[in-house]
Amino acid sequence: MNEPLSPAMLDKLTMVCICKGISRAAIKKAITGGANTLEKVQAATGAGSGSCSGKRCTPKINDLLAELSPEK
Numbered sequence: 844m845n846e847p848l849s850p851a852m853l854d855k856l857t858m859v860c861i862c863k864g865i866s867r868a869a870i871k872k873a874i875t876g877g878a879n880t881l882e883k884v885q886a887a888t889g890a891g892s893g894s895c896s897g898k899r900c901t902p903k904i905n906d907l908l909a910e911l912s913p914e915k
């Protein structure tokens with residue numbers, strides 16, 4: 844089994860919020876579902892409510908918001 848992992852599988856395996864165990868796939872799903880601010884992503888997923896209070900995941904969420912936001 845030496846096949847590379849698909850981007851979708853990597854998203855499922857990559858944790859954005861380590862404290863709460865929230866994957867990049869879950870964050871992307873929230874963003875594509877209409878959560879277009881950090882606060883909305885946090886409310887939809889629970890990210891940022893762990894023991895670090897978002898210190899580790901907030902920059903990653905902001906990066907995903909920038910990456911997935913529609914071009915203006």
